[in-house]
Amino acid sequence: MTKRLLGGLAKSMTNTLQVIVIGGGLAGLLNAILLARAGIRVLLIEQKHYPFHRVCGEYISHEVTPYLKSLGLYPRHMAPAQINTLKISTHQGRLSTLSLPLGGFGISRHQLDLFWYHQALDSGVDFKLESKVVSVTYSQKRFQVVLYDGTELSSEIVKGAFGKRSLLDKYLQRSFMEQRSPYVGVKYHVKYPWEPHEIALHNFEKGYCGVSQVEQGKLNVCYLTHRDNLKKSGDIATMEKNVLGQNPHLNRLFQEAEFLFDQPLVINEISFKPKQAVEKHLLMSGDAAGLITPLCGNGMAMAIRSAHLLSTSILTYFKNNNYSREQLEKEYTRAWKANFSYRLAIGRKLQDAFQTKAAMDMLVTLARWPLMGRLIVKQTHGSAFYP
Ligand SMILES: Cc1cc2nc3c(=O)[nH]c(=O)nc-3n(C[C@H](O)[C@H](O)[C@H](O)COP(=O)(O)OP(=O)(O)OC[C@H]3O[C@@H](n4cnc5c(N)ncnc54)[C@H](O)[C@@H]3O)c2cc1C
Known part of the structure; x- marks a missing residue:
């Protein structure tokens, strides 16, 4: 066994951290779990608590x-909703139904991240x-690595x-931060009658709203809107009534659903601009390496796959003394691009198309043709992943 890997396995022999992971979403948690299970000493730093x-x-x-099942990370015990049908509506509410060949499952991040956090603790x-x-x-x-309270930490890989x-994007002077982004995201959990196997994508002027089931019969209602809508309306409630409410499906949902949060969860400045997978020697994964537009519905799958890619590269680095940092950075950048660049580019084009009413109407009409519908879904989704 090489020196680099021995350092990782003999935790008690050294206080030296090998890897620091910044951020404990799906990408960070999975990467930390994979490395810790392989004997690497990992510290994950997260600004919130689970x-x-x-x-x-x-x-x-x-x-x-x-892949998640093979790692024991699929939340089987929470009986996630199994989703295989997409209903997509135009601004006026005209509906098309598409089957999703791969489909997906619905689970709240509140519960999934908590489950993975416990798995990470168990993994060391x-x-x-x-x-x-x-x-x-x-x-x-x-x-x-310096924390807000002044604590300083050191490691071989970050x-x-x-x-x-993140404020770190600003600190690292990443190029996508140079331009403001107009997109605002809003999320709720609600109670509302729903077919568990369906996910809906309801469009409205300069935005769209996804609706699907998570655990315990709750629904996730999450939308992305251009900030012009918010400016024009003055506040979120007025925007939901006047803009989202133009779509009859959303109008009904917002009037009849039981809202389970005290107030909406909101984020702004959501940017889909290209990013670098390696920045000032930091190895990025998940959204930090590139965010796909939510209408593709696979940002989390990409975060998971990129964590797999990155941990595989990092393990090669620790196992092989002849594999330099330069090789690690180069090989990871190449693999990241090969896996995700195409999807991201198509996602950006779709995002632009969904901003104009005419293009949106055409897309929904085209999606009525099963072949065309399948083609649109296929362009933005990967195929099943068996590493
Ligand atoms: C409106 C909207 C809807 C979406 N819907 C879907 C969907 O239905 N399906 C899907 O697959 N994807 C969806 N996505 C995308 C998906 O949410 C992301 O791709 C996924 O969460 C990425 O995971 P991540 O681990 O990279 O980042 P995150 O889950 O965002 O985790 C990043 C973590 O880093 C922490 N952090 C940040 N800065 C610091 C710091 N300086 N110090 C310490 N910690 C820090 C944060 O607190 C956070 O916990 C959607 C995105 C949006 C915007």
């Missing part, structure tokens, strides 16, 4: 289900919760899994 809600449609493509991952990373620098083959937008 469990907590996130703005997310909470539909996970079955693309990753066999160390955690620093309620700790925000404010800076990361690399010099002399080590990273220095993995950036800090999601779509």
Whole structure:
């Protein structure tokens, strides 16, 4: 066994951290679990504490289900909703129904992240919760990571899994931060009559709203809107009534559903611009490496697959003394692009198309043709993933 790997296996022999993971969403948790199970000493730093809600449609493509089952990370005990049918409506509410060949499952991030957090603890991952990373620098083959309270930590590898937008993006001067993004995301959990196997994508002017079931018969209602809608309406409730309410399906839902949160969960400045998979030697995965538009419904599957890719690359690095950091960065960047660039580009085009009413109407009409519908779904979804 090589020196690098021995350092990881003999936890008690050294206090030196091999890997720091910044961010404990799906990408960060999975990466930490995979590395810890392989004997690497990992610390995961997350600014919040589990469990907590996130703005997310909470539909996970079955693309990753066999992989999650093989790792014991599929939340079978929560009986997630099994989803295989997409209903998509135009601004006026005209509906098309598409079958989703792979389909997916519905589970709240509140529960899934908590489950994986416990799995990570069992796997030997160390955690620093309620700790925000404010800076990361690399010099002399080590990273220095500084937390908000001034604590300094050091490690050989740092993995950036800090999601779509973090103060670290600003600190690292990432190019996508140079332009403001107009997209705002809003999420609720509600009670409302629903067919568990269905997911709906209801469109409205400059936005769309996903509706699907999560655990315990609750529904996730999550929408992405252009900030013009909010500006024009003044506040979220008025926007939901005047803009989303133009779509009769949404109008009914917002009037009749029982809302389970005290207030909506909101995030803004959601950017779909291309990002780099490696930035100032930090290895990015999940949304930190690239966010696919939510209408594709597979950001979480991509986060999971990118965590698999990255942990495989990091393990190769620790197992093989002749595999340099430069090789690690180059090989991971190549693999990331090969796996995700095409999907992201198609997702960006679809996102633009969904912004105009005419294109949206045409898409919904085309989707009525089973072949065309399948083609649209196929362009944005991966196939089942068996590493
Ligand atoms: C409106 C909307 C709807 C969506 N719907 C779906 C869907 O239905 N299906 C799907 O597959 N995908 C969906 N997505 C995408 C999906 O939510 C993401 O792709 C997925 O959550 C990415 O996981 P992640 O681990 O990369 O990031 P996240 O889950 O965002 O985790 C990042 C973590 O990093 C932490 N963090 C950030 N900065 C710091 C710091 N400085 N220090 C410490 N911690 C930090 C955060 O607190 C957070 O916990 C949607 C996205 C949006 C915006």
